[in-house]
Amino acid sequence: MFFRTALLVLRKDVAIELRSYEIVSTTVFFALSCVAILSFAFVNEGQAPEGTAAGILWIAIAFSGTLALGRTFERERYGETLKALLLAPAPRPAIYLGKMLGIVALMLATEIVLVPMVNFLFAASLFARPGLLVVILLLGTVGYASVGTLFAAMLVRARTRDVMLPILLYPITVPVIIAGVRGTSALIASPVDDAVAQLWISLLAFFDVVFVTLALWTFEPLMTE
Amino acid sequence: MRKAFVPLVVLGAAMFAYAPVAIAHTPYESTMLLIQKVFYFHLAAWAGLGLAISVCGIASAIYLFNGSKVADRLGVAGAELVVVFCTFGMISGSLWARKAWGIWWGWDPKLTMAFIIDLVFVGYILVRRFGGPGAEKLAAAMGIFGLATTPFIYKAADWWRTIHPQTSVMKTLSNTEGGAIMWSTVWFCIVTFLLLTVLVLAARTRLERLKTRLDELYLAAEDL
Amino acid sequence: MTLRRLWMLVLTFTLTASTLFAQPQPPVDGFVPAQSLPPTEQLPAAPLLIAAYSVFLVLMMGYLWTIWRRIGKVEQEMQELAKRQSGQPR
Numbered sequence: 001m002f003f004r005t006a007l008l009v010l011r012k013d014v015a016i017e018l019r020s021y022e023i024v025s026t027t028v029f030f031a032l033s034c035v036a037i038l039s040f041a042f043v044n045e046g047q048a049p050e051g052t053a054a055g056i057l058w059i060a061i062a063f064s065g066t067l068a069l070g071r072t073f074e075r076e077r078y079g080e081t082l083k084a085l086l087l088a089p090a091p092r093p094a095i096y097l098g099k100m101l102g103i104v105a106l107m108l109a110t111e112i113v114l115v116p117m118v119n120f121l122f123a124a125s126l127f128a129r130p131g132l133l134v135v136i137l138l139l140g141t142v143g144y145a146s147v148g149t150l151f152a153a154m155l156v157r158a159r160t161r162d163v164m165l166p167i168l169l170y171p172i173t174v175p176v177i178i179a180g181v182r183g184t185s186a187l188i189a190s191p192v193d194d195a196v197a198q199l200w201i202s203l204l205a206f207f208d209v210v211f212v213t214l215a216l217w218t219f220e221p222l223m224t225e
Numbered sequence: 226m227r228k229a230f231v232p233l234v235v236l237g238a239a240m241f242a243y244a245p246v247a248i249a250h251t252p253y254e255s256t257m258l259l260i261q262k263v264f265y266f267h268l269a270a271w272a273g274l275g276l277a278i279s280v281c282g283i284a285s286a287i288y289l290f291n292g293s294k295v296a297d298r299l300g301v302a303g304a305e306l307v308v309v310f311c312t313f314g315m316i317s318g319s320l321w322a323r324k325a326w327g328i329w330w331g332w333d334p335k336l337t338m339a340f341i342i343d344l345v346f347v348g349y350i351l352v353r354r355f356g357g358p359g360a361e362k363l364a365a366a367m368g369i370f371g372l373a374t375t376p377f378i379y380k381a382a383d384w385w386r387t388i389h390p391q392t393s394v395m396k397t398l399s400n401t402e403g404g405a406i407m408w409s410t411v412w413f414c415i416v417t418f419l420l421l422t423v424l425v426l427a428a429r430t431r432l433e434r435l436k437t438r439l440d441e442l443y444l445a446a447e448d449l
Numbered sequence: 450m451t452l453r454r455l456w457m458l459v460l461t462f463t464l465t466a467s468t469l470f471a472q473p474q475p476p477v478d479g480f481v482p483a484q485s486l487p488p489t490e491q492l493p494a495a496p497l498l499i500a501a502y503s504v505f506l507v508l509m510m511g512y513l514w515t516i517w518r519r520i521g522k523v524e525q526e527m528q529e530l531a532k533r534q535s536g537q538p539r
Contacts, residue, residue: 147370154366159357167351168363171344172370175377182384199384207377214373221289222366245502260494263501270505309512317501324494421509428516435523442530 002097005090009098013072014105023071024109031064031114035121053124054184058140058177060114061107065144066166068106069152072099077156086223096219100142100149100212107141124188132197133187139204140180143211144173150215154222179204230427237424240417251410260324265410267317269418274310276422277303278342281349282372285365294437295430297361300368302429304349306422311343334382341378345371 017023038056042048048056076082085095115137119126126133151168155161170177183200186193248265281303287296318336319329330336349371353364 150366154363155356157357157359158352158363160355164352164356164363167348168367171341171348172367172374174341175374175381178381182381203377203380203384210373210377211370214370218289218366218369222362259498262498266502266505305512309508313505313508316504320497320501320504324497425513425516428513428520432516432520432523435520435527439523439527439530442527446530446534 002091002094005094006097006101009085009095010101010105013099013102016075017102017106023068023075023106026071027064027068027106027110028113030067031060031110032117034060034063035114035118039121048122051185051188053118053122053126054181054188056122057115057118057126057184058180060118061111061141061180062144062170062173062177064110064114065103065107065141065148066169068110069103069145069148069169070162070165072103072106073152073156073161082153082156092220092223093216096149096153096216099153100145100215103145103149104141107145108137111137111141125190126184126188128192129187129194129197132194132201133184135201136180136183136187136197136204139201139208140176140183143176143204143208146208146212146215147172150219150222153219175207176204179207230424233420233424237417237420240413240420244414244417247410247413251406260321263317263321265414266418267314267321268411269414270310270314270317272415273418273422274307274314274342276419277306277310277426278346278372278375280426281307281346281368285368285372289362289365289369297365298430298433299426300365301350301353301433302426304346304353304364304368305429306425307346308343308350310422311339311346315339315343334379337382338375338379342371342375345374 035056038059039048042052042056073082076085086092088095115126115133118124148165148169151172152161152165155164155168158164179200183197183204186196186200244265248262251262251265281300284296284299284303287293288300315336318339322331323329345367349364349367352367353360356363
């Protein structure tokens with residue numbers, strides 16, 4: 001029942017998105033603009049300093065993630081569908097899980113375009129350890145989305161949600177950003193530093209477990225008015 | 226609490242008046258000399274911060290699941306106090322760093338953590354003020370997540386880089402002569418700050434209580 | 450009553466402030482020349498130290514002052530409301 005509900009919510013979101021590709025296309029484009037703007041800050045004489053690729057990648061992921069979160073819940077708010085969803089006789093945590101998986105899917109779709117793009121533009125060897133890279137991206141995205149979905153969902157009712165989401169979300173997810181950046185730059189380093197990457201992966205995994213649990217636990221009281 | 230408030234205020238004030246005297250009479254630490262004396266209030270501020278964060282986070286959780294108004298008020302008081310202590314901790318640490326390492330700001334784990342905690346709890350206050358109806362719950366979530374993320378920020382920043390005098394200050398404190406006096410001063414300052422934290426929390430929750438009573442009075446006046 | 454309590458708090462803190470400003474200075478004159486410090490480390494510590502302690506006082510006093518002022522405002526408003534209400538029924 002629990003996972004069926006979560007999957008149903010996820011399927012609903014994916015179906016809506018597949019009709020227009022609105023969020024995916026805008027988010028991907030926004031992420032690429034981020035990369036372009038950041039490149040102006042860091043590239044000097046046609047070359048970016050070593051290690052910037054990881055930072056740029058994660059800044060783009062975090063910023064575009066905020067955009068995706070905002071748009072997804074704006075859509076729900078516009079149709080007042082979130083209210084309807086919450087009225088349904090389904091476990092609230094399952095609804096949260098479904099929404100979170102939807103955000104994760106959106107962000108991963110963005111990353112599929114973003115990662116090769118950063119790899120190409122900054123001549124970084126991101127794919128030296130594809131397995132570890134996928135694990136870092138996946139864990140980082142889940143960590144970011146777990147907090148992001150909860151905050152975006154509860155901000156749906158707030159008037160100032162556009163400003164509040166980044167203000168609340170970025171400080172809380174700082175560990176994810178640090179771990180993502182450091183882990184990825186360990187993979188880019190010319191002798192790949194497996195041990196360091198695994199250290200950060202363990203921190204990310206721990207963070208994910210704690211924050212997903214906490215979010216599932218607090219979603220119910222947060223969404224009851 | 227109400228009966229104990231005045232004696233506690235007197236006690237706290239006396240302790241605060243005595244703290245600088247005690248610090249001035251404490252012998253110098255062997256390598257850092259005079260500037261090390263920042264340490265007494267610096268560490269005590271972190272102790273107060275720890276108490277305030279815990280109060281804010283736990284009170285937020287209680288409010289969220291219980292709807293207890295007292296917990297809500299404690300949450301606000303805790304968050305504001307966190308910002309005050311955190312700002313002081315960062316400024317005093319920065320002044321110390323200027324002397325000890327020659328830089329104002331070093332991005333070491335404790336600095337990073339202080340900075341992010343400050344952001345989190347300023348966020349708490351902002352969302353409470355501008356969040357519109359139901360903002361208390363949003364703020365409560367921020368309090369819980371702020372408390373939960375603190376160790377992660379610390380761990381992440383610790384693995385990231387470190388130059389902060391880890392526990393070296395503590396070690397030299399116990400090694401040098403007069404170490405016992407230093408320790409007693411440290412503990413005295415910590416106790417003073419914890420008492421201050423409790424007193425300010427009490428004053429701040431009182432303000433919130435008065436505010437709710439005023440709102441109730443207004444509502445009652447409209448009904449007439 | 451509350452006002453008096455808070456006044457007491459503020460007053461004692463002000464007294465603390467004076468001792469704070471007075472205390473840390475004498476050791477600077479008395480002790481530092483006696484120590485043979487390498488010239489690179491002679492960045493004056495006393496102003497930094499005094500700055501650190503005064504920052505704490507300014508912050509704490511400022512915060513307590515805002516609490517005190519807000520409590521005063523709320524209480525005043527309550528009194529006004531009570532006055533208006535007692536005037537109304539006649």
